[in-house]
Amino acid sequence: MPKIIDHDQRRREIVEVAKKLIIEGGFEAATMRSIVAAAGYANGALKRYFPSKDSIIAATFQSALAEMGDRIREQGPEPDEPVAALRRYVEAVMPLDKYRIDAARILLALWEHSVSNAELAELYRDHLRTWRGRLAELIAAARGKGEPVDAPAVTALAGEVINASIGANVTCLMYPDGALVPEHRAYVDRFMRRIAD
Template sequence: MPKVIDHDQRRREIVEVAKKLIAEGGFEAATMRSIVAAAGFANGALKHYFASKDEIIAATFESVLQATALRLSELDSNASPVEALRGFVTGAMPLEAHQITSARVLLVLWEHSVANPDLARRYRDLLTSWRAELTARIAAARGGGESEGSPAAGVLADEIISVTIGANVASLMHPVGELADRYRAYVDALMERIAG
């Protein structure tokens, strides 16, 4: 009886290998040859799952975006509006090693997405959904019937997104976790500004 292969699992394994290679050595480190070698596949086997490096990169980019979105969606639904906002912001900040690794992969892929309209669209879509979620959480945390579409909530959402992106970039230039206390202090001050 022939061995049954879970093709979706194999694709996920290839994407995880590509993430690891990108995190450790940048975009250039994730060649088809290095991916094949690190995954333990025969040379031609990769073509059964991805036709090109661009397909692997797109799948890797999507995987990181989905993991981030999933982490943010799994926040405690019973939390107060302020704690729900805090959880959302800290979920996007580089506070843990896995978040910093994701940031490293995204940073490499952001550069690649400039020349790839599909990757750029996926990232824009993520930022748009983050902004919408942030404005809703900010309005709820402020209470008083502020609308999700209020200009003030939008300005704060844009600030949080910009600080989060900057924090992720800055965290890559320091030992893992070195800036986490600074970022936690920012979140504390932000919550005080919004709810205090």
């Protein structure tokens, strides 16, 4: 009887190998050859699941974003109190622990690659639109002033969080031991105090 292969599981395994290689050595470390070797597949086997490195990278990017969403949901239902819900969301996108520092390494490598890849660039732009929209909803609710999500003060604060998060994720690459975590936590505290005022 022929062996039944779970192709979706194989794709997930390949994506996990690509993530591990990117965390350890950056985007350049995730070559087709290194992925095949680390995954333990024959050279031609990878093409059955991903026709190109770009297709692996796109799947890796989507997987990293999905994992971030899963981790937010694993924290339980969103708090009913708007300020607490906003804090949880802001903390989720800051590199405040080893998992999020590793996720930053993956996402930043993929963002850089997306500059020259239209499909990845559109995935990233879509992610940014979704991220900005959710932040604006949470900020408007936390401010409690009845502002629409597209009010200038709300969109400016959403942009600030995005820019601060991306900056924190970039700087944490130089301090993978978490040395900047206290600084990033202090930013979140300052931001939340401003929202509450």
